[in-house]
Amino acid sequence: MNFCRLALCLLVGLIAASSSSGLTEWGSHLEESLGLKTLFTLRGPATPPPEVVILSLDKTSAQALGLPDKPEKWSRSLYARLIQKLTESGARLIAFNIVFDEGRNFQDDQQMAKVMRQSNNVILSDYLKRGMISLSQGNPDDTNQFFYDLVIRPIPLFSQAALFSTPFTLPKTWKEVKQFWVHQDNGSCGFPAAVFQAYVFSYLYPEILAITHQISPGFASHLPPSYEAAVRKRSVDNLMLAFKTFFDQHPQRLNKFTQLAKMQIPPAKQPLLMNWLSLYSNPQIRYLNHYGPAGSITTIPLRDVLSGNAHLFRDKVVFVGYSEDLHPEKNQGFYTVFSHSAADTLSATEIAATAFANLLEDSWLRSQDPTVQFLFLLGWGTGLALLCWRLPLLRAFMAASMVGSIYLAIVFYQFVQNHHWYPIIIPLAIQIPAVLLVTLCCHYISTRQEKDSIHQAFRLFVPEDITKHITSTKTVDALSTHGELKFGVCLATDAGRYTTLSESLDPMTLGQLMNEYYSTLFLPVKAHGGQISDVVGDAMMALWTASENSPFLRRQACRAALQIKQAVTLFNETHRYQLPTRIGLHAGMIRLGTVGSPDHYEYRAVGDAINTATRIEALNKVLGTRILVSGDVACDLEEFYFRDLGTFLLEGKQQAIDIFEIIGLTEDISPAQKAFFSAFANALKLFKRHDWPQAHQAFATLANQFPEDNPTLFYLFQCQTYLQEPPIMKQPHIITVSKNSSYSNMRLIQ
Template identity: 30%
Template sequence: MTTQIIRPAVGRAQTGGVDQRKPLRSGLMLAAVVWLAGLVAWQLPGADRFEREVTLPWLFAQRGPLPAPAEATIFAIDSASARRLGLPSRLADWPRRIHADLIGRAAQGRAAVIAVDVYFARARSGDGDAALAGAISDAGNVVLFGNLERQVQDVPGTQAQGQLRVDRLRRPYKPLADAAAAVATFALPKSPTRVDTVWTYHPAMPTLATLPAAAVQVQAGSPSCPAKPQMTRAQRAACDLTVGANERMLNFYGPPRTLNIIPAADVLLGQVPDVAGRAVFIGHVEPYFPNQLDSFLTAVSRPDGLDLSGVEIATTAYLNLLRGESLKPASPGIIAGGLLVGALVLAASSLPLRPVGASVLAVTLAGAAYLAVLTAFGRFHVWLPLAPWWAEVTVALLGTLVLRARDSGRERQQVAAAFRHYLPAHVVERVARETGSAPSQSRPVPLRAVCLISDAAGYTTVSEHLPAAALRELINQYYAALLAPIRVQGGIVTDIVGDSALALWPVRHGGIAQQLRACRAALGIQQALAGFGGGLPTRVGLHVGELVLGPVGALDHYEYRAVGDVVNTASRIEVLNKRLGTQVLASHEVIGSLTGVDCRRVGRFRLAGKTDAVVLYELLAVPVAARPLFEWALDAFAAGDVGAARDAFAEVLATDPGDTVAAFYLASLQGQNDKVPSDGVIVVPK
């Protein structure tokens, strides 16, 4: 078997530039795909329903309830108040004098406007109609609820008989309606089954204000629009009703029972409530799910089934109008533009990163999108769809991984083509895959790797006595045996000169597993060469550290090789085998806390030409005798106890005469009459 020499000569004319337009094209292509994904996620059928039914409740939950605005209070007609006041349990049967008293209490508290979400359809003889009409008239600022009736009418002379639908306001009992400042309906749009919006004016009757809007108008009086800075808040809100959208999104302040609510019994049996300058809404509000009859499913409905009552929704809408806090869906232009900017940012920031970095960035940007949407929602009352942003982040991550895989494949193909005359294809492929970047003829590749250097003992002597042809055959057989364990353990052979080989295990992805593979390869070399008949015992040195793989040379001759202190150190460690009589030595940086490989510490050495000491280990193919005693002797040597160390090493040799390391220490201690060695470090001469 022949082995290729991996020391290429690379001329300067082989180098070339990089097409800078390719990253730009890839970035623009990725940005276009990401933007399209965001637009599709935004405009897909059912996307709006998903945002309303999933994202919107989630945003309200994440924002949390807000403090109840002081500008409105609800007088709650509820079953608990019925029991306390001795009234019928059926709330519709309450005497109208009770409603008159509630309105009177609100008026005494100087309420700015009183909105009654109760429908008084007809007269009730002897039931307080006169008292109620008087209370409404005395207050002067009462808005009564009017029922909305839909009729289907035939259209004469057409084929669409019975297809015309007409909405008509059914006003309350006339004396009550005449006493009121306004009569308003409160029909609610549903999207599609839930209440998310309210109308300011009924869509079929543009002049008919709904209950919240009518309350704003009554409180404002007759302002001269457009709005001016010196106007009251109610006057500005009334002017905004004439120019704003008719359908407004509800910005709920929290789940049911978040607003200021006073039970009717507390209003009537306690002191006059302080509602000066506030709106008072009167309606049915129950604290528990089974008793609430007038209820609507909303984005803030409670998990136990309790929904918002009609009067709570009306009060919320009033507060939104008064405070300018209605939820505003972002315009299509803003969403499309934001998605475009997001796509460009994602493409520009994701492409330069490796998969792990791109994944971390994707998670970070997904969180940033969530925070941006939540901030716009909570602080600026702007509702942005969330799904399109997350769709963009997901597609950007997947697209980055796909493009990097494609580019890596192309780069490896280009490298293989450029270096086919210099490096074996499997070496180029492995380096590109292990380091995450392909080697260039002019640009070195930095990497961290375990470095293995081997050297055949007695090669010079053998070569003196063999013809060139026989030596060539012998060295080929030798390298066949030497390289097999390295390849089995995934090493990359980058340099072969004479009887010496250099192999690397990049540790960028493999970590400690790569160090274990290198150690097993070193032991495998000893096993493979144990029966080699050429008389070439091989020593191995192992170290791990930073190096660069790239062209080295000048003028018209370059060689592609590994360069770095780790290579020099591994070489010095390999040479030390000869002094210690060992076969495989590895540094502490390689061994560390490895398991699965048998080794023993052999001491601290300052290698030739080095300033720092390194702790070395001997890798063992078979267990050694007297290991505990050897360790004790080594510790005594390091502690400076020469006598104890000398005796212990002598005892080790008595137990195992073939222990060359113990013999080395014993020889170094001869003649040292209790002289302490410097820090237990053995200086290896040049």
């Protein structure tokens, strides 16, 4: 009993950690949606740094200034006045979260560009537009599509006048915006990080250049001699890219730079420089440390600036953007942990300003590495279990509550003071209750041992669900009605040369060989969540079932089929007797349950999908292939590379189905293979259009190049047959498979 209890204690920590940690999408989402929100709620609003200000282009200002309802119609001279006002007030940087991608009035555009050139402090944003190209035509259901990102930059007049422009994109999240990019996947600097770097350069460029010269004089010689020179040449963005390359190519330079900075830079300037260096050493996607609901960062409306109240912008970084009420259709608000309704959302401009403020203060949230989090949760859960497993339930509850309270206090302190984010939902709301159930579980396990032993014995012969049904059934009569309708993916296999082996081997040797063979087949099936439904002689039927059609089940079955093919190849290489294996897959509705009479029951699946899978497996003999699937299985599974082999009316069937061959994973297919399969597909199109001469020529060319490809030889034979004796039926491209089908014995649908 003590050993059982100790084992359960250890298991609590392992299960909770592995299923709930940051290594799983579910665990990460749980902590982000509940844990992070709880910590922000406990902390409340925080004070943002005074160096950042938001200038809001809002509806009230538009009405007060007599501007059009649509900001697209605002005169560029208005923006010129705004930039001039902010520059005169001493604004250090002006970052527009607005895309000026279209020219307007020539004189107004010229005026705005002139003011930007004179101010030397304007940063513009690009627009990242996602596009899609369909790789197939005429098939609206085809999901073979290519997505690309198109960067829409400001008009050249503005791009050349501004310091630089860069896109502002946010990583995908579940619902609320929680993260921002430092450097994006293509290496470009994210909008808030780019503004932050320009801010750092404007203050510390001489110090940065001096330390860089000590580390790499050659590299430093190619840099601008001053920040002002970089501004004049409009090469600030190139400067950012140069430093990223500088640190990425030689990571040890970052440590050396840090050491020299600590020795040579005045203490007052060190924090800002260290925050800049952290751009190159920490994660490129970082968690936002929100300061509160909308408006937490100082926000000044446009009318106040143009009316003369611009004194608040001296040495500030000003983020300029539309407010929610002015342009809702283009500037949709973002939900944050402080949002309670659509009215509490943050504008994209305030998100950018928040990210900049986090970088400036180095206050962005540090989450745990997934592996570290897993180990921590494993230790936490196991430690709690070991603490409570000897205690009565009431004392265990008190001990767990006390430890949990101490842990929460420590986590909250780290969150507020050091901006470290540790999980709280999993340790406190999942693992502690699980630990408190250990004592009850021990008693439960003890009383269930005998029944579990019976249950384990049954599992060797029938699937898990029927085992549970049998062991929980009080009367044998109830077994006759056990069955349920499910969607199933059926995988049928058959071993070649089995008949010959059964004649030449004694039953014991044959039995040992087949046990080793089926062990080879069963492992991939079970590893991918399938269950063995039936084994007869050299044939196996495996199932993946669910309540409805599931791409996940079809994907798992296809992966199992590929692994079976690999495993059988290895089996045949290491055994004296060869058992080449054919595989067929089909999907559809089946009845899964007991079949038989009161004196003998078997558990198996019944339905057309079972029969069709078997027929597809047999079609391998005709086509000379190893793995065939129906169109119902192959649909929308882009990670696999399928070859369309045409349409067939299988033996005993009334409806023709499309047949595909699984070649392998798409990522593993070489360009040469793709070229061959593309040529095969073109030839098959000619065959389906009943263009026998062209199809024959295409397949003949392929057969000369790839004489070992059996489907090519099959269709070459069909084309030769049709050329010698033109078919008279309506659909000669649909091939009927009879009982004795072969290359030389095929008949076609009438």
